[in-house]
Amino acid sequence: MKRLILIFALIISLSSMVMAQEETPEPTSPDAPRPFLGIQFDPNDEAITIQVLPDSPADEAGLQDGDVITAINGEPVTVQTIRDVVNSFAVGETITVTITRDDESLDIDVTLGERPTEPQITLRTPPINMHGAFLGVRVNETDEGLVVDEVIEGSPAQAAGLQVGDILVAINDEDITTPESLITALLANIQEGQVTLTVERDGETLEITVELAPMMRFAGRMPRDFMPPFGEGDHNMPFGDGFEFRMPQQRIVLGVGYEIVDEGALITDVLPDSPAEAAGLMVGDIIQAVDGDVVDAERTLSDRLYAYEEGDTVTLDVLRDAETLQIEVTLAPVSRRAAFELPGTDM
Structure with missing residues (x-):
């Protein structure tokens, strides 16, 4: 049965930066611990150029933002294979990560941790927008x-005087009443480098001008408790970060992150533990x-999934290894703290 109302197909971004919170392909039980490295990388890049999550195994081992991972335990890895490689290890195992840093090759031992209970999936804009605007x-x-x-501390919003x-x-002067209207207004004005916000505070209406800053300047400053849902329409919004929208707790999900290709x-x-995982969908499909x-x-x-509801079974045509x-x-619904962040940094 279809419905023409909002659904929740957890679709994590076009050209998303994805966290390498590696997932075992076939855990022995739903409660089986999952290995966690704690890095982010852009699946569009040829090289695995990472950003490191604070207090993660990668951080504790000394991996740094900008390091390029070339091998694990001596075996070369790519953006397509690194997840499966990390998934092949158990929580608590120590792996040797070979990186390139400042034109020097280094071997760094990392002891894999246990993946956090709540997935902390990081949403990024496409690389062309990595120097886009940040509000905060x-x-x-x-x-x-x-x-x-x-x-966010130190953000343009704080500098301009925005308050909780x-x-x-x-x-x-463009009215905003919903996340969608906020997004539309920002997209229309983001290239100007500043926006004038009309806000209500203690019964008064104020005009606040915010000078937007380069997004990458604030890498690492975003709160770590953001959890992106996605799926009400197409949430591939190409502008800078610093937003989270909280929505109802129960959402219909497919459970994949994707980017658009030809x-x-x-x-x-x-x-x-998503419908996608249960059905056997894989990274690279x-x-x-x-x-x-x-x-x-x-x-x-997300457009195609928009019309379906909980319990509906859909048939996906999937290209895998040149075979359709x-x-x-x-x-199915997944109950999580549904916060929508556009686009995230570290979590």
Whole structure:
């Protein structure tokens, strides 16, 4: 049965930066511990150029932002293979990570940790936007409007005087009442380098001008408790980071991260214990159609899944190793703290 209302197909981003919170392909039980390295990399790059999550095994071992991983235990790895390689080890095992840093090759021993209970999947914009604009607020969607829940320390929002509890009313005189309208207004003005926010504070209406800053300047400053959901429509928004939208707790999910390629939707991540994992979808698969409806840049995977609800079974046309497969997936709800961050940094 279909419905023309919002659903939750957990689709993690086009050209997403994905965290290497490696997942065992076939855990022995739902409670089996999963290995955790604690890095991020861009699946579009040829090299595995990493960012390191604070307090992660990678961080504790001395891996640094900008390191390029070339091998694990002496075996070469690529952006396509590193997940499976890490997945082949157990929590507590020590692996030797070969990196290139400042044109020097180094071997660093890392003891894998246990993957956090709540997946901490990091959403990134495409590389072309990595120097995009950063505002630095977290926003709750409430009955009163978009309420600032947190202002990131040192961010442009803090410098401009935004405060927790402010209600965002407009950007450059464009009314904003929903996350979608906020996104639209930002997209229309993001190239200007500054925006004028209309906010309500303690019964007063204020005009606050915010000078946006380069996104990468704030890498590492974002709160670590953000958890992205995604799926109400297509959330591939190409602008700088610093937003989180909290939405209802129960969402319908497929459970994959993807980027758009010529052939369809290239899976870059599979959420543990998700319908996608249960159906056997794998990183590197390319979803080409949903129930016979083509998936492409204009009709994205999230667009195709928009019309379905909990319990619906969809048939996906999947390209894997030059072979086309048909895989049935039954969509299901996942109860998590549904916060929508655009786009994240470290978590």
